[in-house]
Amino acid sequence: MSQIAFPTPDPAILARADAIRTALRALLPRECVVTDEAGRRAFETDALTAYRRLPLAVILPRTTEEVATALRFCREQGVNIVPRGAGTSLAGGAVPQEDAIVIGLSKMNRVLEINYADRYARVEAGVTNLAISEAVGEKGFFYAPDPSSQLACTIGGNIAMNSGGAHCLKYGVTSNNLMGVRLVMFDGDILDLGGPALDADGLDFLGLVCGGEGQLGIVTEAYVRILPLAEGARPVLFGFDSAEDASRCVAAVIGAGIVPVAMEYMDRLAIEITENFAHAGYPLDVEAMLIIESEGSAPEIEAEQKRILDIARAHNVRVVKESMSAMESAQIWKGRKSAFGATGRIADYICMDGTVPTGQLPEALRRVAKICADEGLRVANVFHAGDGNMHPLILYNMNDPAEQEKAERAGARVLEMSVELGGCLTGEHGVGVEKRDLMSKQYTPQELAQQKSVRAVFDPDGRFNPAKVFPLTGRAA
Ligand SMILES: Cc1cc2nc3c(=O)[nH]c(=O)nc-3n(C[C@H](O)[C@H](O)[C@H](O)COP(=O)(O)OP(=O)(O)OC[C@H]3O[C@@H](n4cnc5c(N)ncnc54)[C@H](O)[C@@H]3O)c2cc1C
Structure with missing residues (x-):
């Protein structure tokens, strides 16, 4: 049995589901709205495939204005929102709920501007990570953060998860290569944070949005730094x-x-x-x-x-x-x-991304082996070692509830160990639903309360990606 709880969907929203879908179809162009069950199924999970929920509806906007219209609609209707890029999250960041509307950015996939002199590219949020390097490669430039999923994952998802990759040891992760975003707020207001210049005045809101796990608003455009390719x-x-x-x-x-x-x-x-x-x-x-x-x-x-x-x-x-x-x-x-991908051919797996100081790697690897042996599960380690960013792939059979429970327990123990060794729960994949209930191992109640109050400034109704990142409280828990 899975240890990860999803809150009961709001019965009042479910009772109005058909009316909400009808209103949506009237509000936005036909090609931007998916309401039939088969179409919605394609969005019921992400790369953490063990968890699935059929969303109420899916909106695939083509412009920032359409995103704003969609968010105003969700607010009026009191509906939860799950932003989505390519759905490659390994932390369950893009898993929807039955009372939520998925807003997918896949149709906003244009490179809008490339400025070689000032070394930036302005792109829509649904552009894939690799497409940026491909767009500037001919002129000898590249976009540095390179998640292994770069062929599919979007820059919007990378920003939300502050993603890294093999070559981030030298160049830093997404936050080190992001210069600005256009963010649509819960009420449809549009905010520009940062831009083509190196740093912006005032509070570092861009720093909050990068790693905000889709809980602060929807990113529709980004300015990213492009770098000259090395000589060899x-x-x-x-x-x-x-x-x-x-x-x-x-x-x-x-x-x-x-x-x-x-x-x-x-x-x-x-x-x-x-x-x-x-x-x-x-x-x-x-x-x-x-x-x-x-x-x-x-x-x-x-x-x-x-x-x-x-x-x-x-x-x-x-x-x-x-x-x-x-x-x-x-x-x-x-x-x-x-x-x-090769591992996925032979077994189901969950991939933890707890991170430890590099000096602790020998001890961490010993403990990962012991934890998985205790649970009787196989583990394959493949990770960004220079950053201490571990990725034990814990192999199990998703169709066996007892194995799923063992895999989740082993994963949780591995993450607790990372914190114990002076590291953290997540180096690059984010918290999502996967690590939500472990956040109290890393943060005190006061620290979590502070984080939640910052989130509430951006999303007072708590409608963006609910039941993620922060441990569940009250009845839902
Ligand atoms: C095979 C494989 C290898 C991977 N390798 C790496 C790796 O090396 N490094 C790494 O860091 N990650 C890796 N990942 C994880 C994953 O690819 C990243 O987390 C990626 O950034 C997710 O991008 P996405 O477009 O698929 O986002 P999604 O999975 O769709 O969403 C991820 C999160 O971002 C939010 N979100 C998406 N778009 C927006 C937006 N426009 N505005 C606001 N919020 C948004 C979602 O709500 C969700 O919380 C890997 C995944 C797989 C399957």
């Missing part, structure tokens, strides 16, 4: 006979003040599953592997990789495999970025 880049694979050696090596590289552009960790099971699918050339006879990428001019890459190799040798590295061509490098990254 080369990943190297380092294979170790123990998790201990590999994770100590990570801590030692970071401790030496080296900042490679990416430093990813994969354990034996993750390597095996991924290699079977992607044929990336990973070594199959090691317990753990690091992919460490350096970039810059050829001498810069050589110098950094020599320092890293010395550290790896001091940590008993057994296999060292340099990428010898752009094609090999692409293959190495294709493998890493398809690791979750």
